[in-house]
């Protein structure tokens with residue numbers, strides 16, 4: 001049988017498995033327990049991009065929304081656009097004292113929490129060796145200072161993409177379980193966490209770390225519906241947050257070609273409404289397939305990834 005027939009067969013089987021998984025993982029009960037206009041929603045990372053769009057969608061349907069980020073100006077603008085339902089709170093997700101104040105505020109104002117969306121994240125865009133100043137084609141050994149500087153940059157990615165979500169989980173899981181009839185947590189991860197790509201090593205590794213952390217939390221806390229959304233590139237300025245931005249020249253360009261913010265935000269809200277558990281890969285094709293194909297044909301995925309990123313080894 002030709003290999004294209006095997007591939008078509010494998011794709012069909014995977015598609016059937018994913019369709020079945022979606023049916024089995026959907027509980028569809030949440031609106032019976034949490035009315036959309038009563039829902040208390042916390043969005044971490046809401047001053048721009050996906051979190052901001054999500055906050056506006058929740059406010060438009062009458063939910064109580066607490067929008068959190070470090071920059072106060074865009075948060076104040078968001079609160080004005082959203083009206084009374086929006087509670088802005090300036091805080092750093094990785095700062096335990098900030099998160100404790102936030103928890104106290106939510107208990108005081110709302111008496112608890114139903115839904116937590118963790119949208120905050122930081123990008124990284126350099127090949128791993130470039131973090132230590134080694135360019136492609138250069139086989140020199142980096143000195144200790146360069147390696148140290150690379151690990152410091154990596155620490156910022158770990159801080160933003162792993163310690164941040166970890167702090168949020170530790171701070172809010174008990175309160176969600178205690179105060180909501182149908183608690184839900186959605187982590188915005190990335191396709192990069194499951195499909196390797198050149199120049200995204202740091203980003204991918206740190207997003208994968210929090211993804212696995214939340215998948216484990218889902219097993220430890222079955223009362224909470226955990227959803228992880230793994231989008232491909234989204235329109236916007238995410239790359240300007242890169243922890244290694246100082247090593248690159250053209251990073252400020254707004255990406256206009258990615259997934260639409262409204263689309264990704266409504267997929268996040270819908271997933272929580274439906275009680276959908278597990279990973280949602282956006283778009284499913286080709287990335288969910290690529291993830292599984294990596295186990296069968298790693299060199300094929302590696303070649304495609306180099307091509308997509310125009311990367312020469």
Ligand SMILES: NC(=O)c1ccc[n+]([C@@H]2O[C@H](COP(=O)([O-])OP(=O)(O)OC[C@H]3O[C@@H](n4cnc5c(N)ncnc54)[C@H](OP(=O)(O)O)[C@@H]3O)[C@@H](O)[C@H]2O)c1
Pocket residue numbers: 044045046047048049050051068069070071072091092093094118119120121122160164188189190191207230231232233234235236237238239241258
């Ligand atoms: N854009 C993409 O192509 C893409 C693709 C796949 C997945 N994702 C994921 O999607 C999520 C949202 O990305 P986006 O495109 O919306 O990026 P964005 O526009 O840069 O938004 C990131 C948000 O997170 C906040 N934030 C970052 N670190 C924070 C911290 N320590 N404490 C509090 N808030 C913090 C930022 O606000 P402040 O700076 O004001 O704190 C901002 O509101 C990220 O988790 C990212 O990994 C993005």
